[in-house]
Amino acid sequence: MAESHPPIEPYDHGMLDTGDGNLVYWEVCGNPEGKPALVVHGGPGSGCTPGQRRTFDPKLYRVVLFDQRNCGRSKPHASDPAADMSLNTTEHLLSDMERLREHLGIDRWLLYGGSWGSTLILAYAERHPERVTEMVIPAVTTTRRSEIDWLYRGVGRFFPEQWERFRDGVPEAERGGDLVAAYARLMEHPDPEVRSKAAIDWTTWEDVVVSMEPNGKPNPYSDRPSDDLVAFVRICAHYFAHGAWLEEGILLREAGKLAGIPGVLIHGRLDLSGPADTAWELARAWPDAELIIVEDSGHTGSNEMRDQILGAIDRFARR
Secondary structure (H helix, E strand, O other): OOOOOOOOOOOEEEEEEOOOOOEEEEEEEEOOOOEEEEEOOOOOOOOOOHHHHOOOOOOOEEEEEEOOOOOOOOEOOOOOOOOOHHHOOHHHHHHHHHHHHHHOOOOOEEEEOOEHHHHHHHHHHHHOHHHEEEEEEEOEOOOOHHHHHHHHOHHHHOOHHHHHHHHOOOOHHHOOOOHHHHHHHHOOOOOHHHHHHHHHHHHHHHHHHOOOOOOOOOOOOOOOOHHHHHHHHHHHHHHHHOHHHOOOOHHHHOHHHHOOOOEEEEEEOOOOOOOOHHHHHHHHHOOOEEEEEEOOOOOOOOHHHHHHHHHHHHHHOOO
8 A cells, every 4th residue: 555655844835916806825845846746626615735745755746736716725715705706716716827837937737636626627738738747637527517416416316315404405495496506695695604504504415425435534524614614615606506617518528638648537436426427538538548447435535546646646756
């Protein structure tokens, strides 16, 4: 079993001024002369974590991490109802990534990100293929509306009683419609207790969806401080209610733009929240992608998934 690399602290960090009132936290660790790599966290709204630094050999990589708008250490924080969510879209995040690349003087970099992070790095790489050396993607998603509908409605057939509780978290008049949009409206409610309850109801459902994973930890979504919980759900609901502002299926249709970029897609067979068919479709559309299905893993990973991730990143280190 491969071990993660030792804990490491950033040698540089700062706040990227986006020019529209947002400040995006970034940090760099590892070898200043190493191969550049960008870590793109999931959620959306999870924030980057110290553990993500340990995915890369610090002697070989110059690792860049950042907190996407309104989460983690970025400001303003989405737990503050005054934070303007209209300035947080996929397009804004793509611009932030390019601004950060230029700010750090990086010409090309490896991209690493799973779940929502995979959607964002696919969108970035299809926009800027000349800036990408390789991609490593666990838990492949493309945030199609069909994927969102599965996660917040379709997978409820496995957990009917818990899904009914999730449905009943929105006003009765909205229960037959778009639940994600209804939750997005609740997360903009002026009453903090309404926002807090909606955030708990949302993450309780997300916890249920991954609850059967044999190697997952309990309550991975709800187990965060209250402000981070509210920010996470507010950002998730905001993105998913808008289909991430992506034309349906466009990341798969335009995967040919990734030709020449080596990629490794690592997906858990037991991933109920994001079934493996998306990874399969992407691998068929992307000429230089290798698909690895991890039999004992779901969305939250396993030792075998970690080994595959570390192996792929180590393999690309000297490329």
